[in-house]
Amino acid sequence: MLRYFVFFLLICFYLQSSAQKSYSIKGFIKNEINPQMSISGPLKNGNYVYLEYLSGKVDSSIIKDNRFFFEGSIANPEPASLNHAHGGATILLSYESNFEVEFILNSPESGLYEYLSNVNSDSFFYNTWLKVGNRSHSLVKKRSELQNLNQQSINIESKNEIEVINKLLDNLYSSIIKNNQLINIEKAYILMSDPNFSNEKYKSFFDELSTTEKETKIGSLFKKKLENFS
Incomplete structure (x- = not known):
């Protein structure tokens, strides 16, 4: 029984x-x-x-x-x-x-x-990716406009605005790492869209992934992107 x-x-x-x-x-x-x-x-x-x-x-x-x-x-x-x-x-x-x-x-x-x-x-992963992507696209577009303006003339104000935008982008993607509603593989996929992505910025995040997570398709792509920025 x-x-x-x-x-x-x-x-x-x-x-x-x-x-x-x-x-x-x-x-x-x-x-x-x-x-x-x-x-x-x-x-x-x-x-x-x-x-x-x-x-x-x-x-x-x-x-x-x-x-x-x-x-x-x-x-x-x-x-x-x-x-x-x-x-x-x-x-x-x-x-x-x-x-x-x-x-x-x-x-x-x-x-x-x-x-x-x-x-x-109803996918939190999909909706978060969409929201972050839209916000990131808007910030990068504004940054490009300021960079073009800055090339035409030395403009301290626009340089300061660019620094603010880069900080906003960093905060946007830092919030993904801290988001407990996303699992690590979902975080990794969203983080790869960071326009300020770098090996220095995300190597520690990758190192903390489990072996199983690293061996997923997203984990492999994340590793490859890190290598491209090394």
């Missing part, structure tokens, strides 16, 4: 672990501006959408009733791209993550069509 009870507990633990590392992607094809496109293309029922992982794995889902769907589990958080014949979108797969993705038909001019993407997710 005890043996069966232990076996039952192991099964429950396995199912719980699998659920915690699962993801799902619900996709919608929005051809409202020209409903005929759902039948005659460019992205129509019967076509495929592909989920391409950073590790090289590829899954596919057929479009049916203007919808597609993916679900599965991951050993580690991993960037992936949803691709179709006319575009796609980037997502970051994480444990217990759910995505809703819309590919929206757009016509910038008569006879010309394209698909815009709209991604919504």
